[in-house]
Amino acid sequence: MTELLDSTSPSESPIMTETTASAISAGDGPLKMTTRNVDVFYGEKQAIKDVSIDVTMDNVTAFIGPSGCGKSTFLRCLNRMNDTIPIARVTGDITLEGEDIYAPKMDVVQLRARVGMVFQKPNPFPKSIYDNIAYGPRIHGLASSKDELDNIVETSLQRAGLWGEVQDRLQDSGTALSGGQQQRLCIARAIAVDPEVILMDEPCSALDPIATAKIEELIHELRGKYAIVIVTHNMQQAARVSQRTAFFHLGTLVEYGVTSDIFTNPTEEKTRDYITGRYG
Amino acid sequence: MNSSAAFVEERNPTDWQSDAMQQRIRKRYAAERRFKALGISAIILSAGFLAFLMIVMVGNGLRGFTQTELPVEIDFPAMTGGATADQFRGANGPANLRTLGVQDIVNTSVQIQYGEEGSELFSAGGWQAVNQEILKNPQIVETKTTLYLPVESEIDVAFKGSGSETAENKVAELKDRLSTGFNWNFLTNSDATDPMQVGIWGALKGSLITMFITLLIAFPIGVLSALYLEEYAPKNRFTDLIEVSINNLAAVPSIIFGLLGLAVFLNLFGLPRSAALVGGLTLALMTMPVIVISGRNAVKAVPPSIREAALGIGASQMQVVFHHVLPLALPGILTGTIIGMARALGETAPLLMIGMRAFIATPPGGIVEPATVLPVQIFLWSDEVNRGFVEKTSAAIIVLLLFLLTMNALAIYLRNRFETRW
Numbered sequence: 001m002t003e004l005l006d007s008t009s010p011s012e013s014p015i016m017t018e019t020t021a022s023a024i025s026a027g028d029g030p031l032k033m034t035t036r037n038v039d040v041f042y043g044e045k046q047a048i049k050d051v052s053i054d055v056t057m058d059n060v061t062a063f064i065g066p067s068g069c070g071k072s073t074f075l076r077c078l079n080r081m082n083d084t085i086p087i088a089r090v091t092g093d094i095t096l097e098g099e100d101i102y103a104p105k106m107d108v109v110q111l112r113a114r115v116g117m118v119f120q121k122p123n124p125f126p127k128s129i130y131d132n133i134a135y136g137p138r139i140h141g142l143a144s145s146k147d148e149l150d151n152i153v154e155t156s157l158q159r160a161g162l163w164g165e166v167q168d169r170l171q172d173s174g175t176a177l178s179g180g181q182q183q184r185l186c187i188a189r190a191i192a193v194d195p196e197v198i199l200m201d202e203p204c205s206a207l208d209p210i211a212t213a214k215i216e217e218l219i220h221e222l223r224g225k226y227a228i229v230i231v232t233h234n235m236q237q238a239a240r241v242s243q244r245t246a247f248f249h250l251g252t253l254v255e256y257g258v259t260s261d262i263f264t265n266p267t268e269e270k271t272r273d274y275i276t277g278r279y280g
Numbered sequence: 281m282n283s284s285a286a287f288v289e290e291r292n293p294t295d296w297q298s299d300a301m302q303q304r305i306r307k308r309y310a311a312e313r314r315f316k317a318l319g320i321s322a323i324i325l326s327a328g329f330l331a332f333l334m335i336v337m338v339g340n341g342l343r344g345f346t347q348t349e350l351p352v353e354i355d356f357p358a359m360t361g362g363a364t365a366d367q368f369r370g371a372n373g374p375a376n377l378r379t380l381g382v383q384d385i386v387n388t389s390v391q392i393q394y395g396e397e398g399s400e401l402f403s404a405g406g407w408q409a410v411n412q413e414i415l416k417n418p419q420i421v422e423t424k425t426t427l428y429l430p431v432e433s434e435i436d437v438a439f440k441g442s443g444s445e446t447a448e449n450k451v452a453e454l455k456d457r458l459s460t461g462f463n464w465n466f467l468t469n470s471d472a473t474d475p476m477q478v479g480i481w482g483a484l485k486g487s488l489i490t491m492f493i494t495l496l497i498a499f500p501i502g503v504l505s506a507l508y509l510e511e512y513a514p515k516n517r518f519t520d521l522i523e524v525s526i527n528n529l530a531a532v533p534s535i536i537f538g539l540l541g542l543a544v545f546l547n548l549f550g551l552p553r554s555a556a557l558v559g560g561l562t563l564a565l566m567t568m569p570v571i572v573i574s575g576r577n578a579v580k581a582v583p584p585s586i587r588e589a590a591l592g593i594g595a596s597q598m599q600v601v602f603h604h605v606l607p608l609a610l611p612g613i614l615t616g617t618i619i620g621m622a623r624a625l626g627e628t629a630p631l632l633m634i635g636m637r638a639f640i641a642t643p644p645g646g647i648v649e650p651a652t653v654l655p656v657q658i659f660l661w662s663d664e665v666n667r668g669f670v671e672k673t674s675a676a677i678i679v680l681l682l683f684l685l686t687m688n689a690l691a692i693y694l695r696n697r698f699e700t701r702w
Contacts, residue, residue, distance in 0.1 A: 079592070081588065081591065081592065084587075084588075084591065086514060086515065109594050109595070109596045110594065111594075112591060112592060112593065112594040113593065113594030114594075116592065116593060117588075117592035117593075118592075119585060119588055119589065119592070121585055123583075123585035123586060123588065123589040124589070125586065125589060125590070125604060126586075126608065135590075135593070135595075135603070136593040136594065136595075139593075139594070139595055139596075139599055139603075140594060186589070189589075189593060190592070190593060192593075193593050193594060
């Protein structure tokens with residue numbers, strides 16, 4: 001893996017990327033995002049060391065690892081949410097559809113619309129359910145009429161599996177929903193701006209098992225429509241929802257591959273130790 | 281495992297019933313009770329001060345809203361030589377009234393009923409009440425009418441409480457005819473030299489205009505500064521310096537802002553002296569740091585998850601600030617603004633420096649006309665020798681407090697409305 005990644009140069013051709021990806025995880029669908037030699041620094045401290053991962057359209061990619069291993073930090077590089085932290089510095093190449101997302105001409109606002117994010121704690125806006133969903137389309141001007149906007153709201157809620165529960169109370173506050181419903185509302189909100197990639201940062205860590213099961217079911221349904229990257233603490237969850245798993249430890253990518261392989265037959269000692277519960 | 285088990289064995293079980301333990305528990309409860317008692321007495325003390333202030337102010341001040349009156353019978357048909365009511369209706373009314381010579385008519389009527397020295401019993405400007413009465417109800421010039429006119433200040437004071445010996449004698453003499461009426465003049469007039477004729481309207485209007493200018497300048501600048509410093513500005517030594525400066529500015533004695541206003545607005549910009557515009561600008565300088573500080577705290581209190589949520593779906597920094605942060609921070613910002621404005625409303629010292637302590641007998645017509653404000657008016661009246669001004673001062677304080685309460689109530693209403701809008 002290391003040799004392959006070392007060979008990547010800035011002038012890398014799409015074909016080259018394809019080969020690299022197939023080397024990492026054969027039989028994938030079209031490539032969505034690639035990352036090469038990514039380092040992240042918080043001031044002097046290096047939080048991510050030389051990570052290279054490809055995200056494909058057809059698979060759910062899970063990032064696992066013990067607390068503080070940098071998996072969330074890395075996830076937040078993918079839509080440049082780290083920009084909001086003044087001391088954070090990201091180096092290396094991260095591309096979306098072949099475009100360098102850290103290039104100066106990249107519009108961060110547009111990038112975040114294309115790479116949506118769902119956070120650890122459900123964070124609906126203190127507005128109505130309708131406005132929560134409609135906010136993204138409104139600021140990006142995705143709907144030209146009220147009917148179109150209504151339509152976007154309805155389909156987004158349907159895709160997030162929330163429509164049946166809230167269709168009669170779209171004007172109620174989004175914060176009045178239960179935790180699991182709020183999280184699905186946040187997913188619907190991300191879907192509403194029609195992203196290509198959805199990043200999920202431990203989306204179930206604040207939820208009970210039933211709400212968690214619903215979210216996992218939802219991730220299954222969304223797979224293929226969006227490239228999904230999920231960070232999770234819960235190894236069973238990674239095994240259930242993902243097809244590709246990356247194991248992080250102390251800021252480095254220890255192992256990345258097909259989920260079933262990682263869980264049944266890891267190549268690295270550290271991965272095996274983590275998965276079998278020796279530490280973490 | 282083994283070592284911790286050994287540790288548990290070494291330690292004796294806690295004896296909750298031992299004397300030493302009971303002693304400690306008793307001490308703890310005693311400390312609890314002491315603290316509670318201290319708290320209650322502090323509350324009672326401050327409530328007591330408030331009640332004392334209210335009782336004294338209201339007790340003195342309410343008398344300022346009334347005036348002592350004597351009846352004067354005016355035989356209009358005989359004295360005006362047949363003026364008709366129609367002359368005083370419509371646009372020409374005031375002009376026709378001036379030619380009528382009301383002052384002489386009133387003086388003559390007074391002398392007929394109260395003797396040669398009768399005019400001295402009445403407030404010098406009291407005849408103007410007759411003017412107002414005619415304009416309000418022109419019909420009276422065709423009849424013989426009895427009007428109640430305000431008495432001279434010393435008699436007023438003597439009738440309401442205790443005055444000089446001569447005044448008390450006169451009160452005793454006129455006791456049956458003296459009566460108390462509501463002093464409408466106090467609400468509609470401006471400053472005057474005769475305490476019977478003074479009013480609060482000029483100062484109230486001055487305060488309103490000044491506050492409006494203060495709010496207009498300080499609120500947007502304060503809120504924008506707070507938003508910029510919290511949401512945009514990088515955290516470095518320069519912004520730290522700005523923060524320290526703003527905090528210091530909020531603690532600067534107000535009179536220094538007056539000197540600043542004098543130097544900058546009057547000397548440098550050449551704006552007119554005593555104007556509400558200059559007063560408002562000066563007070564805005566004073567209020568702005570308070571709004572910035574409270575605004576920053578309110579903005580800081582907005583949960584970062586809301587910002588992340590908005591950023592995460594591709595809102596720009598400005599959209600995050602104006603769609604999410606500002607609406608959530610607004611109740612807090614408004615609270616800070618109320619505190620700042622309330623302080624500005626009660627401020628006297630800086631306005632003295634820019635000339636708002638002048639004697640101004642007409643309400644200001646605009647932002648650059650000479651004006652005074654309520655606290656300065658109170659200060660000026662409290663300085664007067666004439667005893668009639670004492671109750672006027674208290675009455676003006678009541679008006680100021682009511683103004684303050686209204687302002688706060690409005691702000692609290694607005695705050696609650698914004699809070700429950702979601």
